[in-house]
Amino acid sequence: MVEYGVVRGQVCPECGVEDAVRVVHGMPTAELALAAERGLVALAGCIVFEDQAAFVCRGCSHEWGSHDDPTTDERELADLLGVGVEDVVRAVGAGWRRVSLDDAGVDWFVSGEPAQVALGVGLGTLTLAPVAAAGDVEVAWDQGRSFSRDDLLCSPGWLAAAADEFARARRRSFRWCPTCRRPHAPEDFSGYRGVCNDCAGRHHGIDR
Ligand SMILES: [Zn+2]
Ligand SMILES: [Zn+2]
Structure with a gap:
């Protein structure tokens, strides 16, 4: 199934605007053709070339990326931790997006749809915590567990277990x-x- 509309977290590397839609290859269905007419998806035709772009900016028409590229937020999270995106994914999974919480000095991210687990970076530590509410995200940070950058790199299994425990408990609700x-x-x-x-x-x- 193709997802229509603006791709969350993909910021155009040319003009810096978050207004990209997916590029779809192959023969379009009637539904896809309609979505394309409404500008919710871009059709690339049936001939598939190598290295074709996955996203197109609706602002400046720049095309870039592949579908499994990390989002801008995921890259920021990895930068904040001083590790690679693949290190983050190995330990705590993918799909992280930034949320604004009133928490001085800590940058918070959540993953899952609806949000299942929260991750805070600040004061030299990384904290995994349960999500208490999804709409205006609330994090039960007092129930969180903190880890160091070394934990993330050397013992990713510890973080994976904590993230999974919080996410499972949340999904049960x-x-x-x-x-x-x-x-x-x-x-x-x-x-x-x-x-x-x-x-x-x-x-x-x-x-x-
Ligand atoms: Zn652009
Ligand atoms: Zn509904």
């Missing part, structure tokens, strides 16, 4: 919305027929 059929965190439900807040507003006219 997820429920599926009967309207959009996507998983949501418990605080994302409206209390109306068990549908998510988004669907309650969009399809059922319920204002939170």
Whole structure:
């Protein structure tokens, strides 16, 4: 399945704007053709060349990247830790995106959709912590576990175990919305027929 729309976390290396869509190769389905008309995806045709770009900027038309490139946030996280992106992925997995929390001196990231585990970098340590709420992200940082850069590089298994434990506990609280059929965190439900807040507003006219 192709994902439409602006690709989160892919900032154009030419103009610095986060407004890129995916480039799709091969014969488009009717649905894809429609998405392309709306500018939500770019069609590259049926002839596949080597080294074809995965993203195209809607601002300046620059094309770049491959689908498994790390996002800008993932690169920033690795830079903050002073390690490579692959070191981060080996220890704590991928999909990290920056969140703004009122926590002086610590940069926080979360991973998972909805957010399943949080990672804070600051004061020379890395802290893995449970996510307490997804919408306006809240982190249970007092339940977090701290690690050093050496732990990440030499004992990635310790971090992996902690991240996995927090993520599993969080996933157990997820429920599926009967309207959009996507998983949501418990605080994302409206209390109306068990549908998510988004669907309650969009399809059922319920204002939170
Ligand atoms: Zn651009
Ligand atoms: Zn829903």
